[in-house]
Amino acid sequence: MSESASSSTAEGSPTSEKHCEDLSPSKKIKLETTSASREVETKLEARLGGILCCAVCLDLPHSSVFQCSNGHLMCAGCFTHLLADARIRDETATCPNCRVEISRSLATRNLAVEKAVSELPADCQFCGQKYPRNSLERHETDFCEERVVWCQYHVLGCGWWGPQHEKSSHENQCQQPSHTGAQILPHLRRQNEANNEQKSIFKSIFSVLSLEKITFNDLQLKPYRTDEFIHKLFYETSRFTALNYQWVIKAHLNDNQRDPHLTNKRYLTYQVDDGFDNEVENLFIMFLWFINKLFYFSILFLMFLLVILLLFILLSF
Template structure:
């Protein structure tokens, strides 16, 4: 090849990318104006949408925990918003301190009657996008719970052999592969007995509870009362909060139910040494529980062997795990020990404390 032909080939090769670049530029120039305006408008809309969501999130957040509410939203008379958990936490703290609850922003008084639900904010927050804690994708808040519990492939799952001791937990999409290779599938009967014994014990405890209830239902003397626990204060230097029901009749005697918070802790609004969550997150209540006792108010000539159980009554919405307690009441020993009111968590305890009264049903069995 001559020098002239080589130079010509080199120059033509160099002009190929320039020609392609110029062709792309020409395509952009020749692109319809309406299409270009539409693409630019979509980009602007995406930016505006993101900015709007961020602004709405900062406006609609709870005034206490500064997070977007997941359930009910309350507002004070001046319109400041509080999620239901923070709202009940404020009311519970005020009840324990014998003070009036106030809005953390404007200090106006708040209560179950002085504050109102804001349905517009609840609906608006439910439509705002939220990020899945497992896969990181965004979904509307009203569908996030279903996605995380049932749909997300990255959600935490356990092995189907967990009943025989497999501790594996991982993403849902990895569970099938793990179960194929799980060593617990080939364990001997002797090796899985320990895990099965724990499960058997749990089942036995639950079965014993139901068997006791059915046995008690066969007693000749059974009575129930729908009661209310109302808050009272002791007349000590440091006023302590306790709850007491009005007198009621059962088995020709007068009775009273009395309850206290955290076993009459000096200041139930403060976290205990075992409660580290409160120190990390002040919006979460300290660990709280309610215990109660049954008191015989009249004299009795013979011992009364009483079994009793507290349930959610027809006029209340208490979430409780039923437990049966037994005590022999005599003239000298007319007060049962304080028994735990088996609530699922501290949030339920706060919700009950925030209410003016605690409604429940007491069933008593006389042996």
Template sequence: MSESDAAPSSSENVAAEAAETNQTNNAPEKMEEFAEPDTKRRKISTTVKIIEDKRYKLEERLGGILCCAVCLDLPRSAVYQCLNGHLMCAGCFTHLLADARLRDETATCPNCRVEISKTSATRNLAVENAVSELPSECQYCNKQFPRNSLERHEETQCEERISGCKFSRIGCPWRGPLHESRQHETECTHPNRTGAEVMDALQVMDQKLADERVLYDSIFDLLAFEKITFNDLQLKPYRTDEFVHRLFYETSRFSAFNNQWVVKARINNSQKDPTQSSERDMTYQLILKTKATTTLSIYYIMLKGPFGDMKVQPRIYKHDFSELENEGPYMPLSLPDTAECNRLLAAKTINFRLIMFLSSK
């Protein structure tokens, strides 16, 4: 019994071991057949997801690299860099120079504090070209276009850009997307209104044209004066002797109508600290430096001139100069915006032409 019973037992054990060995040998084959492709798929999908998450578009990453160090926005025009290569858009660059001029300090880079000026800072043309090719979103249709073509798209091509009714000249206030204007104009009620109903809109237009005509008519009337003179001048920055130094501008003396004159200018009407204000403007006055024997009725106007690039809108001012009234009032210099004022402050001098007319009484 022992030997006969032991034989089948040992054979069964051998068979069981063989079966177990076969299963063990077959396991890697099954892993290779089923498990490994799943692992690869998981690995590939995970890698793709990581790449997509980290990539978040090359354009966006470049935008973070090429942005202005001051406003952290992509420059729209010129790009300046300090000696260490930190980038600044033209608006922030001139603003830094203007603030330094107002504080009587040396302008420095906001990143590395190296000195910056009109001569030490240089334009980075490579960055300007790269930024112009980066996509930007249209403010109307939310589609992306290269920055160098975005302005043209928004002004002339976008069907979602804001437009007015063609009957706005007779008072229609409608404004909306361009593609809706055609439908509106077919239903607009203003073409069917009476003349009395559209008179208000026409009067507003007439008043605007009248104001423009007054300026040009005044200039032509002044050109008929017998005594006219002009001088190409430079406003240079100076500081007051007060405890808190204030910035003002002044020209050298110049001759006109057998007298000596100067022009003075100041920022924000001599505000104590113009750097605390985001809005900036300039005012100027005409000063008679010699003793007047008679009253001089002077009309004067400031223009850009041949040696300057100041964007000033012409305005005519008048003052009667005498021995007791030798200083004219501070009058606004008609600059288009604060950015133009900052640009003038950033310059070493402000070049302009002053035309003076002497009225004979």
């Protein structure tokens, strides 16, 4: 009986092929058209992504889009890196495709590409669903049920964090509100210390800004190279007056690396010097040394004259 039942059920169970065959011709056409339209949409999205991508990183731009005079696209990050790398090597920035010169004044923004990219779909980093790029950020921050959130009792020391749809169930069972003041006090002290540290930073900034004399100068950093065997690039401003002194600002870019143009990281170190050049300082030091020696020899000469005078007086008696 069991074998016959199993055989009958196996024979009677409809497969997907039989189910498709049993459908009416109109439903078959609808299924075929929907699947074909989805394939066309995915292919169109992929083709548009390949056309509108950045020529440097080959990724779709997230913000502004710049183009050279020949129309090659670059995202804002890559465009800035190209200009910075050319400035480091003291060369002219060029487009990576056609090698035409690019700069802030020569390159232009492509608003049409920016709007087209904003309408292309992208995957949510939490739920994986596709949304237009112009509304993806709002979905991830406000509406996605899989976004990571903290417990509302986090200020009291609760360390739970997880998806949004589990937040309410956790908060109903959270034990942090039932803790005593002595249990919550260490966490509140740590928060108070962090807040006081931030307040001290703001107070120091406000104290500097509240000085009676504040000088504003529009400075421009110009590139120079050192006289070493391996030339290092540095930037220096012209002399400016502040607090009755002459000042010069020097900036070194990736000073701790031999080839700073081979990395994307940028470290800018500032140095404030007085307005005297090294040659002037050396001349001033030599002048002081000469005055010191002259004073020393003059004292010796006076002592020699004094000894001769004493000898002359003694011999005269």
